[in-house]
Amino acid sequence: MARFHQKRSHTVCTYGRQLRIINETILRVIGTGLLVMGFLWVLAAPATAAERPVILAFGDSLSAGYGLDNEDSFPVQLERALQDKGIDAQVINSGVSGDTTAGGRARLGWSMPANVDLVILELGANDGLRGVNPDETEANLDAMLRALSERKTKILFTGMLAPPNLGREYGSAFNAVFPRLAEKHDVTFYPFFLEGVAGDTRLNQRDGIHPNAEGVARIIDRITPYVMIALGQTGAALPEQKTQSE
Numbered sequence: 524m525a526r527f528h529q530k531r532s533h534t535v536c537t538y539g540r541q542l543r544i545i546n547e548t549i550l551r552v553i554g555t556g557l558l559v560m561g562f563l564w565v566l567a568a569p570a571t572a573a574e575r576p577v578i579l580a581f582g583d584s585l586s587a588g589y590g591l592d593n594e595d596s597f598p599v600q601l602e603r604a605l606q607d608k609g610i611d612a613q614v615i616n617s618g619v620s621g622d623t624t625a626g627g628r629a630r631l632g633w634s635m636p637a638n639v640d641l642v643i644l645e646l647g648a649n650d651g652l653r654g655v656n657p658d659e660t661e662a663n664l665d666a667m668l669r670a671l672s673e674r675k676t677k678i679l680f681t682g683m684l685a686p687p688n689l690g691r692e693y694g695s696a697f698n699a700v701f702p703r704l705a706e707k708h709d710v711t712f713y714p715f716f717l718e719g720v721a722g723d724t725r726l727n728q729r730d731g732i733h734p735n736a737e738g739v740a741r742i743i744d745r746i747t748p749y750v751m752i753a754l755g756q757t758g759a760a761l762p763e764q765k766t767q768s769e
Contacts, residue, residue, distance in 0.1 A: 576612040576754055577638060581627065582645030582681075585716060587618025588739075590728050595736035600743045601750065608751065615639075623649045624663035631667050641753055642676050644668070645716055647683035647701065654689055657696040661704065668708040679753040680705050681716040681746075711753040713746055 588596025682701035705712035726738030
């Protein structure tokens with residue numbers, strides 16, 4: 524009886540070892556297959572959302588799309604224009620109608636999403652319309668540019684011109700704020716957001732202030748190369764721009 528039990532025990536142990544070897548071999552084969560499949564999936568996978576450039580259009584009604592269908596707004600038209608250039612960027616609309624530089628400064632910290640690659644800073648028009656002291660406008664824009672620079676965020680800074688009815692002295696002081704700050708912070712600068720659109724009734728809504736869909740398209744044509752440069756793209760040709768004094 525003892526010999527029988529010993530033989531049976533030896534048989535069971537041998538069978539167990541063989542079964543364990545078979546299982547380990549199967550697991551190794553499956554593991555290798557999964558590793559290869561995972562590697563091939565990574566190679567074939569499209570760019571992730573994290574790799575897609577994110578642009579924040581931070582401004583007032585001019586960039587928010589006041590009076591326009593969403594598809595005609597500045598952010599949506601810019602996103603399409605960049606896609607036509609082979610840049611699959613996401614453009615987030617962070618425009619607030621009626622916003623001033625003071626309002627933008629107050630909301631920048633809490634309203635800006637994480638992981639933004641480029642901020643288009645478009646503010647100042649309502650400061651000019653309200654006759655805000657250019658020193659205040661400059662202080663607010665300076666604070667925003669400094670905050671964005673500290674976050675290591677790329678910036679496209681857009682300029683604005685004062686309404687002519689406020690007088691030459693005010694206009695000269697106001698208009699000089701934008702190029703001075705652009706130089707101070709060494710950022711990509713688009714001198715006048717409404718270049719080629721302001722004053723043209725065909726490109727503006729009935730109020731004569733806000734661009735219509737065609738007016739936004741004109742802005743997009745002119746500003747897109749600046750956006751590309753701000754993103755770090757090379758080979759973008761810049762259109763001619765008037766100076767602030769013209």
